[in-house]
Amino acid sequence: MKSQGDSCSQQEVSxxxxxxxxxxxxxxxxxxVACKLMQLxxxxxxxxxxxxxxxxxxxxxxxxxxHFHDRGSLYRVITNPDLHFGxxxxxxxxxxxxxxxxxxxxVYRSMQQVSKSSLIAQVITAWQKRxxxxxLNGSLNNIHHHYDLGNEFYELWLDxxxxxxxxxxxxxxxxxxxxxxxxxxxxxxxxxQLKPGDAxxxxxxxxxxxxxxxxxxxxxTVRSYNISKEQVAYARNKAREQGLDSQIEYIEDDYRNISxxxxxxxxxxxxxxxxxxxxxxxxxxxxxxxxxNGRGLVHSIGRNSPRLMNAWIEKRxxxxxxxxxxxxxxxxxxxxxLSVLDVENMxxxxxxxxxxxxxxxxxxxxxxxxxxxxxxxxxxRLYLAGSIAAFTTGELQLFQIxxxxxxxxxIAWTRSHLYTQD
Amino acid sequence: MKSQGDSCSQQEVSxxxxxxxxxxxxxxxxxxVACKLMQLxxxxxxxxxxxxxxxxxxxxxxxxxxHFHDRGSLYRVITNPDLHFGxxxxxxxxxxxxxxxxxxxxVYRSMQQVSKSSLIAQVITAWQKRxxxxxLNGSLNNIHHHYDLGNEFYELWLDxxxxxxxxxxxxxxxxxxxxxxxxxxxxxxxxxQLKPGDAxxxxxxxxxxxxxxxxxxxxxTVRSYNISKEQVAYARNKAREQGLDSQIEYIEDDYRNISxxxxxxxxxxxxxxxxxxxxxxxxxxxxxxxxxNGRGLVHSIGRNSPRLMNAWIEKRxxxxxxxxxxxxxxxxxxxxxLSVLDVENMxxxxxxxxxxxxxxxxxxxxxxxxxxxxxxxxxxRLYLAGSIAAFTTGELQLFQIxxxxxxxxxIAWTRSHLYTQD
Numbered sequence: 001m002k003s004q005g006d007s008c009s010q011q012e013v014s015x016x017x018x019x020x021x022x023x024x025x026x027x028x029x030x031x032x033v034a035c036k037l038m039q040l041x042x043x044x045x046x047x048x049x050x051x052x053x054x055x056x057x058x059x060x061x062x063x064x065x066x067h068f069h070d071r072g073s074l075y076r077v078i079t080n081p082d083l084h085f086g087x088x089x090x091x092x093x094x095x096x097x098x099x100x101x102x103x104x105x106x107v108y109r110s111m112q113q114v115s116k117s118s119l120i121a122q123v124i125t126a127w128q129k130r131x132x133x134x135x136l137n138g139s140l141n142n143i144h145h146h147y148d149l150g151n152e153f154y155e156l157w158l159d160x161x162x163x164x165x166x167x168x169x170x171x172x173x174x175x176x177x178x179x180x181x182x183x184x185x186x187x188x189x190x191x192x193q194l195k196p197g198d199a200x201x202x203x204x205x206x207x208x209x210x211x212x213x214x215x216x217x218x219x220x221t222v223r224s225y226n227i228s229k230e231q232v233a234y235a236r237n238k239a240r241e242q243g244l245d246s247q248i249e250y251i252e253d254d255y256r257n258i259s260x261x262x263x264x265x266x267x268x269x270x271x272x273x274x275x276x277x278x279x280x281x282x283x284x285x286x287x288x289x290x291x292x293n294g295r296g297l298v299h300s301i302g303r304n305s306p307r308l309m310n311a312w313i314e315k316r317x318x319x320x321x322x323x324x325x326x327x328x329x330x331x332x333x334x335x336x337x338l339s340v341l342d343v344e345n346m347x348x349x350x351x352x353x354x355x356x357x358x359x360x361x362x363x364x365x366x367x368x369x370x371x372x373x374x375x376x377x378x379x380x381r382l383y384l385a386g387s388i389a390a391f392t393t394g395e396l397q398l399f400q401i402x403x404x405x406x407x408x409x410x411i412a413w414t415r416s417h418l419y420t421q422d
Numbered sequence: 423m424k425s426q427g428d429s430c431s432q433q434e435v436s437x438x439x440x441x442x443x444x445x446x447x448x449x450x451x452x453x454x455v456a457c458k459l460m461q462l463x464x465x466x467x468x469x470x471x472x473x474x475x476x477x478x479x480x481x482x483x484x485x486x487x488x489h490f491h492d493r494g495s496l497y498r499v500i501t502n503p504d505l506h507f508g509x510x511x512x513x514x515x516x517x518x519x520x521x522x523x524x525x526x527x528x529v530y531r532s533m534q535q536v537s538k539s540s541l542i543a544q545v546i547t548a549w550q551k552r553x554x555x556x557x558l559n560g561s562l563n564n565i566h567h568h569y570d571l572g573n574e575f576y577e578l579w580l581d582x583x584x585x586x587x588x589x590x591x592x593x594x595x596x597x598x599x600x601x602x603x604x605x606x607x608x609x610x611x612x613x614x615q616l617k618p619g620d621a622x623x624x625x626x627x628x629x630x631x632x633x634x635x636x637x638x639x640x641x642x643t644v645r646s647y648n649i650s651k652e653q654v655a656y657a658r659n660k661a662r663e664q665g666l667d668s669q670i671e672y673i674e675d676d677y678r679n680i681s682x683x684x685x686x687x688x689x690x691x692x693x694x695x696x697x698x699x700x701x702x703x704x705x706x707x708x709x710x711x712x713x714x715n716g717r718g719l720v721h722s723i724g725r726n727s728p729r730l731m732n733a734w735i736e737k738r739x740x741x742x743x744x745x746x747x748x749x750x751x752x753x754x755x756x757x758x759x760l761s762v763l764d765v766e767n768m769x770x771x772x773x774x775x776x777x778x779x780x781x782x783x784x785x786x787x788x789x790x791x792x793x794x795x796x797x798x799x800x801x802x803r804l805y806l807a808g809s810i811a812a813f814t815t816g817e818l819q820l821f822q823i824x825x826x827x828x829x830x831x832x833i834a835w836t837r838s839h840l841y842t843q844d
Binding site for chain 1: 593624762765766
């Protein structure tokens with residue numbers, strides 16, 4: 001347990017008086033609850049400020065200030081920190097002074113130190129049992145929520161090259177976002193050993209940038225499935241503009257309805273939305289559509305061990321999202337004897353990608369607040385900053401998994417071709 | 423179902439006569455049983471020859487001849503093909519004419535085509551339920567069986583450089599066995615990001631070659647655990663000869679007794695002997711001994727999906743051996759939030775390694791038969807050839823898994839350093 005500049009004590013609790021429970025006043029009970037909250041999350045090195053501007057904790061190496069702007073926000077967070085913190089932050093009832101990313105990292109690191117039998121762990125575990133579904137209709141609603149916010153919104157802060165809303169790959173840590181997204185698409189294409197004339201099927205194509213890239217640079221034909229109407233319309237338009245519409249077919253349909261046979265299967269950033277119960281079904285889709293010498297790649301946010309997505313992100317930002325562990329992801333491959341050839345963990349690349357996104361988001365925050373509102377902007381800032389912290393602290397991983405059929409011996413002899421080509 | 427030059431028919435079965443069941447004669451029943459056996463394993467493209475030299479099947483594209491030298495061998499194989507085939511081949515009662523590896527590959531490929539609900543699949547499944555243990559004492563007996571055959575035996579066909587009885591890494595497909603074993607040890611050392619002064623712990627060190635290589639080329643200190651007395655004696659002697667004994671401590675003890683804290687954990691070719699029930703325990707050993715910025719590597723034979731080792735190999739060659747699937751291997755890492763950074767499947771490299779071993783083994787088969795006997799030589803030839811076939815047909819995989827603690831951000835930014843260093 002870290003030593004803290006802690007002004008709470010049991011004495012204060014015993015001096016608790018019911019009369020001050022309402023209003024702007026801060027009671028001993030309020031102080032005790034606030035300190036207890038910090039203790040439950042492992043006493044992160046954050047200053048703690050209450051609604052009367054009283055600073056309750058001032059740890060020496062504090063990286064930021066957690067400020068509760070009213071009593072209700074403190075008590076609501078206590079009942080369900082995982083969900084309510086995000087909502088209250090978005091509403092401006094909680095704020096974080098200082099560096100938001102560093103403060104979130106500090107919270108993640110301190111929570112990792114807390115014993116798994118602690119109250120907070122139990123609260124989170126209870127929440128993890130909440131039911132979710134990814135039926136065909138459920139998926140549609142979930143995806144609309146996030147991806148149909150308007151292409152213009154994402155254009156403000158994603159890369160200008162291919163609108164990739166997935167982890168980039170930085171061959172050099174100093175690469176720009178555009179360079180890193182191009183490098184990611186090459187990395188994926190090389191891992192798939194694409195050659196001219198190959199037929200590729202893509203499950204979940206976003207704004208279609210990867211399909212256009214593969215068609216243009218690797219001479220393949222691509223059928224890309226996506227259930228977001230707005231994204232598919234955007235993708236088709238772009239392909240027409242770039243004269244690639246004869247090579248690419250964007251299909252507004254669920255990945256479960258993929259038909260045909262292909263040399264390569266690719267899915268970048270869809271698995272998070274598939275739902276763990278559907279993994280075996282996804283494997284069946286792959287097994288049905290992959291030729292005997294076919295190769296595949298699945299790129300997904302993941303975990304070191306099974307745990308649900310943060311409740312607030314799952315409820316407000318990414319409905320139905322679940323980042324699986326490798327063990328869970330194997331339910332896609334093992335039932336069909338698909339052979340896993342390569343797994344690469346790129347979590348620090350996702351932290352870097354998110355830093356670039358957050359920087360552009362902040363540069364455009366006025367526009368975004370005008371288009372939506374302040375609450376929306378705060379929510380998305382928290383989501384982007386919190387995600388950076390989750391990747392830098394190892395709460396989240398990014399796995400790229402390459403696979404083939406068991407009997408395919410046309411696989412790459414080594415991985416050196418990923419690092420030596422232009 | 424492949425078309426076959428099949429001389430069996432139901433008519434012949436009905437002409438079965440009890441009187442010819444013994445002796446050199448071949449009855450219609452014998453023919454039916456022999457053909458049924460081939461059918462059960464998916465009708466591989468092999469000629470089938472009986473004890474009277476009658477050729478029963480002559481498929482056009484036959485890659486070899488399966489020869490039963492007596493009636494008993496045919497009927498014993500039927501009762502438990504997984505176990506008895508190896509024993510009868512070793513005893514010279516079954517032989518394979520033509521290319522042994524190609525014939526074994528043909529059998530593996532045809533068996534992969536057979537429905538999982540077939541009789542042979544059921545027989546194998548039943549065998550897969552056989553109980554095995556890897557208690558501390560059990561492990562000791564299992565390891566003696568295989569590794570204490572005498573260092574001279576292994577010296578006849580393993581690499582001269584470091585006596586590596588594990589998969590080599592061929593940066594170039596034309597590399598020699600010695601070059602490939604050196605490349606493997608560099609590959610492992612680079613994946614572990616070893617630097618001078620690092621403390622390394624090794625679980626299962628064979629004849630200690632990797633420990634000496636790391637100490638010599640990467641300036642680290644190594645504590646290597648192995649329960650084979652003969653191997654440890656050999657390893658200590660070699661380290662003394664090479665002036666490396668101040669950097670390396672070979673410990674004749676079980677990996678479960680590892681003590682101390684280390685910058686790197688490495689285990690090459692031990693996991694196959696650990697037993698799946700012990701994986702979580704192995705993870706606990708790693709979790710206990712790895713420093714916060716520590717890295718680890720586990721290198722093991724594996725499977726695309728859970729299935730036991732071939733019964734004969736498990737009983738006669740490698741007692742207690744089990745090649746796990748990736749899903750099973752995750753029981754080492756996930757309970758401790760160890761972060762999997764990289765998985766590389768090198769199955770074709772193991773096929774190549776085994777080809778080199780088999781070639782040297784065949785060059786020394788007279789010496790080996792003199793030291794042991796003909797049965798031993800046949801058994802080991804079958805084991806080596808069958809293993810080549812298992813890797814080329816995707817029955818077996820070779821996984822190298824790199825991991826670190828969740829919070830370690832000193833991990834390699836990309837994997838390019840594995841391919842660009844000298």
